Structures are given as structure tokens and as C-alpha cells.
Amino acid sequence: MPESTRTTRIAPAPGFPADADLLAQTANAVREAGAVLRERFGDVVRYRTREELMDALAANDDAALDVLRPRLTELRPNARLVEDELAGGALPSGEWWVLDPAEGNVNHLHALPEWAVTATLVRDHQPVLTAVHLPLTGETYTARVGAGAHLDGRPLHVSPTTDLGLSLVATSQARPDEDEDVVRRVGASITAMLFDALVVRTSVPATLHLLNLAAGRIDAFWQFAGARADLLPGALLVTEAGGRISDAEGRPWTPQSESFLAAAPGVHTEAVTTLSR
Numbered sequence: 001m002p003e004s005t006r007t008t009r010i011a012p013a014p015g016f017p018a019d020a021d022l023l024a025q026t027a028n029a030v031r032e033a034g035a036v037l038r039e040r041f042g043d044v045v046r047y048r049t050r051e052e053l054m055d056a057l058a059a060n061d062d063a064a065l066d067v068l069r070p071r072l073t074e075l076r077p078n079a080r081l082v083e084d085e086l087a088g089g090a091l092p093s094g095e096w097w098v099l100d101p102a103e104g105n106v107n108h109l110h111a112l113p114e115w116a117v118t119a120t121l122v123r124d125h126q127p128v129l130t131a132v133h134l135p136l137t138g139e140t141y142t143a144r145v146g147a148g149a150h151l152d153g154r155p156l157h158v159s160p161t162t163d164l165g166l167s168l169v170a171t172s173q174a175r176p177d178e179d180e181d182v183v184r185r186v187g188a189s190i191t192a193m194l195f196d197a198l199v200v201r202t203s204v205p206a207t208l209h210l211l212n213l214a215a216g217r218i219d220a221f222w223q224f225a226g227a228r229a230d231l232l233p234g235a236l237l238v239t240e241a242g243g244r245i246s247d248a249e250g251r252p253w254t255p256q257s258e259s260f261l262a263a264a265p266g267v268h269t270e271a272v273t274t275l276s277r
Contacts, residue, residue: 023144032071033064038135061101143241158264159219168197170212173202213234232255248272
């Protein structure tokens with residue numbers, strides 16, 4: 001298992017739920033937050049300046065966080081919360097809730113359906129459980145280390161595909177103000193995949209591509225740069241569904257890595273070769 005999803009099992013503190021029950025309650029929390037965002041979803045939200053855009057994004061985040069903060073704090077009072085979905089790098093030791101209260105927030109504002117609510121518990125640098133809720137479909141994806149990945153209780157498995165030339169692959173834009181070198185690398189990687197893969201999908205957010213990978217609907221996903229909240233939920237879902245994750249050059253992935261690749265085992269090596277050209 002890649003370094004980022006390897007974990008040492010730590011017993012929960014007395015009086016607090018074990019991880020299986022904790023995951024079920026985390027799933028309930030993201031569903032409740034999703035219901036709030038669903039009520040806010042509808043017409044396209046118009047903005048004329050970047051400041052107005054940021055205010056609209058923050059309003060969605062705050063609406064979901066008003067639900068998530070108290071629910072998750074009650075579940076794990078000593079766990080700290082990471083609410084900046086654009087943050088990257090390693091977290092200090094201990095327990096952390098890594099949240100993306102409105103994953104795909106820009107899509108929500110534009111009345112597009114590709115958005116979700118995510119909550120991932122990281123324990124001593126390792127993600128141990130995650131819940132991702134899609135409010136418009138009512139679907140909830142969950143994963144727990146050693147217990148597999150599930151969609152509404154049904155086990156998920158990555159694709160058995162072994163030929164990148166027959167594969168549907170996907171990538172996602174890291175952030176609007178990304179470094180020029182990263183942007184050029186993204187463009188070159190898409191061009192390379194257009195030659196080697198069957199179909200290339202490019203859209204945000206990353207988490208929804210990774211859900212599809214865990215469910216066997218697509219065969220590979222890659223991204224350069226990226227943030228913890230974008231990648232940790234999907235990384236755990238994919239590995240628990242039998243997939244492989246690494247950086248784009250095949251090395252173990254961690255939140256400090258400069259690239260990310262998740263794939264069905266049968267096409268991982270080919271994808272690394274394509275992205276390394």
C-alpha cells in the first residue's frame with residue numbers, strides 16, 4: 001500500500017466511537033451539510049469581480065461548515081479542523097479533520113451538478129476514514145483503512161482494465177492561479193494522454209473523478225500540484241477499492257508530492273510512462 005495510506009491502528013480514546021461507528025457518524029454529518037448546500041443550489045450566481053466571487057464561495061463554505069464543525073467536534077473533541085481546501089503539505093501529528101465543505105464550489109455557483117461535501121480524518125499523517133456526499137444524487141461514498149470502499153454500503157472495486165489504449169482517464173485543474181510551469185505541465189500531460197488513452201476527461205473537482213475511479217467507471221486520474229482536501233478522500237477510496245496511487249513518476253505519494261496519479265493496477269505502469277515523457 002502506498003505510504004500515504006499506510007497506517008498504524010490506534011485505539012480510540014475511551015468514551016468515543018470506534019472507527020467503524022465514527023465513519024457512519026461522519027457520513028451523517030456530510031449528508032446534513034449537503035442538505036444545506038442543496039437548498040442553496042439553483043440559479044447561476046452572478047458576480048462581476050473576483051471579490052464578489054470569493055464572497056459567494058465563502059458563503060457556501062460557511063453554510064456547510066456551520067453544520068460540520070459542531071458535528072465533527074462532538075465526535076472527536078481533540079481533533080483539529082483544516083478548513084482551507086487549498087492548503088497543501090504535511091499536517092502535524094495527532095488527529096485532523098480535513099474538510100472540503102463545498103468540493104466543486106464554483107460548479108455549485110454555476111448551477112452545475114458536479115459538487116460534493118467531504119470529510120476525512122487524518123491520524124498521525126495517515127488518512128484513516130473518509131466520507132463524501134453528493135447531495136444532488138443522494139449518494140454517499142465511504143472508505144476506512146482495511147475495511148474497503150463503499151457506495152451507500154455496496155463495495156467498490158476499481159476497473160480490471162489492462163490496456164491504457166482502451167482506458168477512460170481524467171485530470172483536473174489544480175487551482176485558477178497556478179504557477180505557469182505547472183500549467184504548462186498540465187497541458188503537456190493532456191496532450192500525451194490524448195495520444196495514449198481512449199478518452200481524456202478534464203474537469204473539476206478532483207474528488208468526483210476519484211470516486212469514479214474507485215467505482216470502476218474510469219481507469220486513471222492524475223493531477224499536478226493540488227491540495228490535501230482535493231486528494232486525500234479520493235486517495236483513500238481508490239486504495240481501499242484496490243487501486244494504486246503514486247506521484248506521476250511512480251514514486252510513493254504524500255501530501256507534499258508535486259504530482260498525483262491514481263489508477264487501476266493494470267494501467268498504472270503505462271500511465272506513469274505516458275506522464276513521464
